[in-house]
Amino acid sequence: MGQDEAGKPGPRRNAVATRARILEAARFHFARAGYDQVGMRQIAVTARVDAALIVRYFGSKEALFREVMAKGFQLGDDFLSGGREGLGERLVRYVAAKAGANRDMDPVLILLRSGSNEQAGSILRQGLDEGFVQPLARWLGGNHAPERAGLIASTLFGLAFMREVVRIEPLAEADIDRLVALVAPALQRYVDGSDPA
């Protein structure tokens, strides 16, 4: 551990940790109950802060939701730095592991439970588009990159949804290696742009 971790936290460090705790609590509640049903007070209780502090840090519930969703779908650098080969497999592993590890925190559930609210829906759309689809399309390049990136998002979403929400067998309980064998080839075709389209 560095000196920073061992030493007494200063006010700046505290503020960063508090912000992170608020975001985590917000994400948890939005995933569980959906945008409409969640109040600032619930988030404040879970984050162990005063509701007024949330307003001071983030401004409003809408702004807080926007910040949660800007991170919710963000395509990590580790996917892309691994290169084009095997990207289909890495994406399947990521979605499957995430779903297994922590159902309550999944952005898929937030989408599902908040997507019908008009305001939240447009924030979700923007988060998924700017955080995932557009960067992936730029990175993929080649013919029809935005369509291919959209189809990758659509395939992953369908998979997460079948496993987490609909839970129809045998997909719901299939282990990760099996899912990779089943879904990665279709994703990799979109990555490589190898289907005639």
Place this chain on the structure above:
Amino acid sequence: MGQDEAGKPGPRRNAVATRARILEAARFHFARAGYDQVGMRQIAVTARVDAALIVRYFGSKEALFREVMAKGFQLGDDFLSGGREGLGERLVRYVAAKAGANRDMDPVLILLRSGSNEQAGSILRQGLDEGFVQPLARWLGGNHAPERAGLIASTLFGLAFMREVVRIEPLAEADIDRLVALVAPALQRYVDGSDPA
């Protein structure tokens, strides 16, 4: 037209028409607002019947929802009677046309807006499984048919969701022929069982 259509409707004919009208009204409201938010009275008003009649015909809101969902995902005979060749294309056309024609009545929206209610979720799961995934798996046959059928459902759901709910371009506004070119090959591979898995 047969005599039945031209003649004065008898009580039996009336009952059939009334049941159909109630089911249509229920489907409309469940798709718009989700299972939790819909009351018998709203459905009765739209169907132009007394709420007590709905209870007499269907028993309860849960039973009504079950009946709506048993039909919501039903795989039509026309898909399968067309044979294996081109089934991927027919399924894409069906989902795309349905979404375009009548957004408010789509079972995808019902799934989305009712899936987080535990009771409704289990009815939805059963409707999708018994109405679509299982019959498709039996018809497909061959290796891993239940997984392939599940992946077809997952792919179609992802597509409908991206178009109807998330509405990210260019997928959201892509015309049907374009969608067929983009998605049918992946579906057809699941139909044919041609990916190594």
